Amino acid sequence: xxxxxxxxxxxLPVGLEVxxxxxxxxxxxxxxxxxxxxxxxxxxxxxxxxxxxxVHPWDPRFEREVELLRRVxxxxxxxxxxxxxxxxxxxxxxxYLVMEWxxxxxxxxxAQGRSVPLEEMGRVLAEVARALEAVHAVEGVHRDVKGDxxxxxxxxxxxxxxxxxxxxxxxxxxxxxxxxPPGTYEYQSPESVRFQWQSLRQREGRFEAGxxxxxxxxxxxxxxxxxxxxxxxxxxEKTEGGYRVLPRVPVAFEPVxxxxxxLAALIQQMLSEEPSERGSAAEVxxxxxxxxxxxxxxxxxxxxxxxxSGMRSARAxxxxxxxxxxxxxxxxxxxxxxxQPAPSEEEESGREQAHMYEERDAGTVGLADxxxxxxxDETPPGETSPRVSLDIPRQPFPGQxxxxxxxxxxxxxxxxxxxxxxxxxxxxGNSYEWKKGCYLPMFPPPRPQTSHPK
Numbered sequence: 001x002x003x004x005x006x007x008x009x010x011x012l013p014v015g016l017e018v019x020x021x022x023x024x025x026x027x028x029x030x031x032x033x034x035x036x037x038x039x040x041x042x043x044x045x046x047x048x049x050x051x052x053x054x055v056h057p058w059d060p061r062f063e064r065e066v067e068l069l070r071r072v073x074x075x076x077x078x079x080x081x082x083x084x085x086x087x088x089x090x091x092x093x094x095x096y097l098v099m100e101w102x103x104x105x106x107x108x109x110x111a112q113g114r115s116v117p118l119e120e121m122g123r124v125l126a127e128v129a130r131a132l133e134a135v136h137a138v139e140g141v142h143r144d145v146k147g148d149x150x151x152x153x154x155x156x157x158x159x160x161x162x163x164x165x166x167x168x169x170x171x172x173x174x175x176x177x178x179x180x181p182p183g184t185y186e187y188q189s190p191e192s193v194r195f196q197w198q199s200l201r202q203r204e205g206r207f208e209a210g211x212x213x214x215x216x217x218x219x220x221x222x223x224x225x226x227x228x229x230x231x232x233x234x235x236x237e238k239t240e241g242g243y244r245v246l247p248r249v250p251v252a253f254e255p256v257x258x259x260x261x262x263l264a265a266l267i268q269q270m271l272s273e274e275p276s277e278r279g280s281a282a283e284v285x286x287x288x289x290x291x292x293x294x295x296x297x298x299x300x301x302x303x304x305x306x307x308x309s310g311m312r313s314a315r316a317x318x319x320x321x322x323x324x325x326x327x328x329x330x331x332x333x334x335x336x337x338x339x340q341p342a343p344s345e346e347e348e349s350g351r352e353q354a355h356m357y358e359e360r361d362a363g364t365v366g367l368a369d370x371x372x373x374x375x376x377d378e379t380p381p382g383e384t385s386p387r388v389s390l391d392i393p394r395q396p397f398p399g400q401x402x403x404x405x406x407x408x409x410x411x412x413x414x415x416x417x418x419x420x421x422x423x424x425x426x427x428x429g430n431s432y433e434w435k436k437g438c439y440l441p442m443f444p445p446p447r448p449q450t451s452h453p454k
Contacts, residue, residue, distance in 0.1 A: 009053045009086065009094045010034040017041050019084045021051055021098060032061055032165055037101065048101040049081055057092025060173075061165055066097050068167045071138040076131030076161055078102060102160045104151035111225060118260055122292030124152065124159055125222050129285035131161040132218065136211040136281055139170035143209050144183045145217035147224065168209065183209075186230050187217040190273045212275035215284060219270025226259045229421075231271055263291050392417065392432040392439060401442045409442055416442045 007013070012034075016023045021038040027050070028035050034053050039046040054062050062083070069080040078099040087093045104110075107124070116124075128150055135142055142149075144166040151160045166182035183192075192213060223231050266287050272278050279287075396402060396415030405416035417439040420431050427438035 007088065008055075009088070010055045012036060012053070018051065018053070018086050018096060019082070021049065021082070023051070024048070029055070030165075032056065032059060038098065050078070050099045050101050051096055052099070053086065053096045054094045057094055059095060062095035062097060064169070064172050065164050065167060066095075067172070068135075068138075068140045068164050068169050069097070069099070071140060071169065072134050074131055074134035076127055076159060077134060077164075078160060078162055102151050102153060102162065103155065104153040104160065107147035107150040107152060107159070107221070108224070110152040116225075118263065119292045119294065121225065121259075122263065122288045122290075125218070125225075126285045126288035126292055127159040128161055128218060128221070129215075129281050129288055131159070132211070132214050132281035133285055135161075135167075136214070140167060141169070141209050141211060142167050142214050142217075144187070145214050145221060146184055146187050147221050150221070183213075183217070186233075187220045189213045189216040189275070191275060210275070211281060212278050215270050215278045215281055216275075218281075218284065219267055219278070222263075222267045223271065226263070226267070260291065260294070262287075262294075266291070390427070390432050392434045397441050397443075399443055401444050405442075410439075412439065418442055 010029050012018070012023050012026070014023055014025060018038070020041055022041040024037040024039055026034065027037055032055060034055055036051045036053065038049050038051040040049070052062075066080065066083045069078065073079075080097065080099055082098040083096065085093050085095050128145070132142065132145065142161065142164060144163060145161070149161065149163045151162055152158070153160060168182075189212070192209065220231060266284065270278050270284060278284075392412050394413050396413065401409070401416040402414060403411040403416065405411045409416045409418050411417075412434055417432075417434070420427075420438045420440055423431070423438045425433045425436065425438060427433050431438040431440050433439075
């Protein structure tokens with residue numbers, strides 16, 4: 001054990017030696033740990049490593065994280081290099097672990113402001129699924145899969161699944177009182193949410209997350225990449241026997257990144273309310289790899305082109321209506337047929353990070369202006385894009401769906417409309433103002449063919 005002057009584990013000074021490791025810089029801190037860039041003090045060449053130090057004495061989470069990382073050997077998971085304890089003079093003993101240094105940025109930040117072709121989207125998600133496959137193969141679970149815990153390396157663009165602080169493995173002793181289980185709420189499965197509500201009645205048992213929870217969280221991550229926001233929130237209803245999960249209510253938005261019907265269907269599968277229907281990480285990886293192998297020339301756009309909001313790219317405008325309908329249906333997204341989709345009002349500014357093993361998602365959403373990098377929309381001569389609110393017309397548009405309007409649609413002035421999330425006036429784009437909200441007209445999708453074309 002290394003003895004040092006009085007100081008906190010969350011603020012180690014540069015040059016301090018923790019065991020054989022010399023602190024170079026502080027990279028980030030979280031609820032349970034602080035991450036430092038370190039080098040081997042005895043080595044001539046200063047190769048960088050990531051040292052994660054507990055901020056609570058004798059934190060048992062680190063023992064479990066070390067064991068899980070020790071079991072997993074996969075290029076998509078940081079290699080465990082060392083672990084030990086650091087003692088504060090007159091204070092406690094703080095466990096630490098040392099991993100390979102990953103030079104990269106979180107998945108959502110990586111996708112912001114750049115073109116992500118469909119095949120690259122499939123490759124990146126497939127690599128995360130393969131990393132999960134390796135974790136599940138040793139009877140482990142990550143329990144906090146999300147874009148902020150996936151780093152895309154700057155050198156070769158490969159992905160690394162990080163932050164196993166919430167991880168678990170079969171046989172590990174329980175460390176926390178439940179609920180809630182570890183992880184980020186927006187990524188938790190319906191069965192996890194149902195358990196948390198059920199525990200309000202009956203505080204017995206524990207929710208044991210399995211591989212299917214990791215697959216669900218990967219589905220949320222993929223959904224957010226291609227739509228710019230989280231799936232509709234899991235809602236529960238109180239019953240005589242406890243609580244039941246309610247069917248999802250569709251939200252009115254469209255994909256903002258290249259997405260094929262196959263990818264949309266796979267995302268919907270991963271988000272299935274029935275755990276057995278989500279597929280294993282290996283099966284999901286295989287499907288994503290197949291998607292990544294399909295050439296998609298239209299999705300390839302010149303690098304460095306400024307990103308624009310929504311599906312305002314030339315490729316989006318060239319999509320056949322049946323393709324948009326198929327994708328939107330698979331993602332449970334009502335289709336809004338219009339010339340130019342309204343841009344999202346939410347933005348998330350990605351931060352340049354070398355690595356952030358302890359960052360926690362604050363629940364912010366909105367990659368609609370950042371996931372898809374595309375040429376600026378060419379407005380036809382004589383047309384302009386409205387930037388002020390327009391009142392809903394007194395009569396429905398030609399071909400607009402008419403009452404009765406099924407939820408979440410609402411009937412306004414003889415037509416069916418859907419509210420654009422939490423967007424507030426001025427609405428702009430192709431949405432219209434009504435009762436201090438922004439609404440989009442709903443049009444029925446094209447009728448399917450009743451006979452085979454000759």
